[in-house]
Amino acid sequence: MVDELRLAVRNDADGDRVFRLSADRAGALRSKDELRSQGTHLWCSRQAGGCGGRLQINAGEVVRPYLKHTTGAGSCALAADITRAEHGYEHLLVQHTLRSWLEDQGLSVVLEKTIHGGRVDLLVRIEELTHVLEVQLTPISNERWQARDAVYRHAAHDVTWLYGPRAESAAAREQALRGVAVHLDHHQERIGIAEASTGTSWSPLSACRLDRRGFWTPGLDAAIAAHEAAQRKELADRHVREAKELQARLEAAAARRRDEEQRAAEDRRIQERAATVAARPVETLVPGLGGLLLPLEGYPRSLAQWVSAHPDASGWAPPQGWAFLYDVPDDATNAAKFVTYLVTKIYGSGPVTMFAIPGIHEHLDHIVDALQAVGLIHLREHGGTMRWERPGSAMSLRADLS
Numbered sequence: 001m002v003d004e005l006r007l008a009v010r011n012d013a014d015g016d017r018v019f020r021l022s023a024d025r026a027g028a029l030r031s032k033d034e035l036r037s038q039g040t041h042l043w044c045s046r047q048a049g050g051c052g053g054r055l056q057i058n059a060g061e062v063v064r065p066y067l068k069h070t071t072g073a074g075s076c077a078l079a080a081d082i083t084r085a086e087h088g089y090e091h092l093l094v095q096h097t098l099r100s101w102l103e104d105q106g107l108s109v110v111l112e113k114t115i116h117g118g119r120v121d122l123l124v125r126i127e128e129l130t131h132v133l134e135v136q137l138t139p140i141s142n143e144r145w146q147a148r149d150a151v152y153r154h155a156a157h158d159v160t161w162l163y164g165p166r167a168e169s170a171a172a173r174e175q176a177l178r179g180v181a182v183h184l185d186h187h188q189e190r191i192g193i194a195e196a197s198t199g200t201s202w203s204p205l206s207a208c209r210l211d212r213r214g215f216w217t218p219g220l221d222a223a224i225a226a227h228e229a230a231q232r233k234e235l236a237d238r239h240v241r242e243a244k245e246l247q248a249r250l251e252a253a254a255a256r257r258r259d260e261e262q263r264a265a266e267d268r269r270i271q272e273r274a275a276t277v278a279a280r281p282v283e284t285l286v287p288g289l290g291g292l293l294l295p296l297e298g299y300p301r302s303l304a305q306w307v308s309a310h311p312d313a314s315g316w317a318p319p320q321g322w323a324f325l326y327d328v329p330d331d332a333t334n335a336a337k338f339v340t341y342l343v344t345k346i347y348g349s350g351p352v353t354m355f356a357i358p359g360i361h362e363h364l365d366h367i368v369d370a371l372q373a374v375g376l377i378h379l380r381e382h383g384g385t386m387r388w389e390r391p392g393s394a395m396s397l398r399a400d401l402s
């Protein structure tokens with residue numbers, strides 16, 4: 001396998017002084033001379049995931065220049081996987097760039113600092129405050145991001161994640177969570193602040209700073225303002241939505257109440273009608289029509305109304321005479337006589353309530369008792385209503401047969 005490594009660190013296998021070999025032979029040879037004159041060597045970076053072995057520049061006539069492990073690549077992970085080497089050194093290069101930027105601001109920086117529960121890329125001290133800068137160049141799952149973020153926030157006063165182009169989805173998650181996310185374009189040493197409505201606005205790293213208030217870029221204030229405006233709008237929209245929902249719920253409740261009231265009114269009308277129907281004789285035998293049953297309307301009637309409808313009643317008397325009414329008080333005697341006429345000559349059966357002629361109500365029991373005692377009617381409860389029947393009438397006969 002051809003060794004195609006072109007990345008290394010100078011001075012020390014554990015350092016962060018990244019060296020990138022020129023792809024053309026002349027440039028590679030110039031670097032070789034320069035390193036020799038400085039008495040410096042190149043190493044396979046442990047921080048980038050390499051073996052820590054020494055590397056030398058190979059710039060022959062035929063193949064493109066590359067870095068060769070002086071004692072053989074062996075099981076070096078970077079020699080076998082150029083993409084992995086690129087990513088490993090890229091991370092180191094970003095750390096180095098950020099460290100220079102921070103030290104230029106007079107801040108004290110520790111790279112790859114071990115903390116309780118993990119390790120941070122850059123731990124920065126700003127007077128008594130600590131700030132973690134975490135460089136995220138590779139994709140990371142939501143669970144892992146949350147776990148690491150919690151560890152960092154426990155260890156430091158403030159945390160800033162810097163996302164490379166391959167960690168876009170993690171950046172989008174933090175943006176959704178906190179409103180803004182910091183993007184990193186390390187080849188051009190630019191820092192971008194992204195906010196949902198404005199997108200990413202880029203600034204050179206030299207225009208950014210880290211101080212007691214945190215990480216700042218020229219685009220940050222606008223991004224935060226846009227985020228807060230979006231939040232306010234969302235809140236206002238939610239209030240409008242909730243007010244509409246409340247209104248709809250109130251209207252639905254009012255409509256339900258109206259329906260219930262209408263149903264109750266309808267129930268009352270039915271009950272009233274049922275009570276009126278129950279107070280009437282349900283049917284009657286009309287003399288001369290062969291026992292045809294007809295409904296009667298217009299109850300209750302006063303005694304005068306009854307008598308005007310049946311003038312024959314006034315001269316009529318039953319074969320047994322009126323002696324059986326002896327127990328009925330005098331002021332109800334006329335009504336009692338008329339009821340006797342009705343049950344003997346007009347109707348064959350009906351509800352007892354049909355005798356409730358206004359003015360004699362309190363004597364109704366006496367009248368019914370007297371009619372029963374003399375054998376003119378008998379009582380029968382039917383469907384919850386007390387009914388009377390003339391013995392031997394069609395209704396009575398049907399009832400006796402059943």
Ligand SMILES: [Zn+2]
Nearest residue numbers: 044050051076
């Ligand atoms: Zn190596």
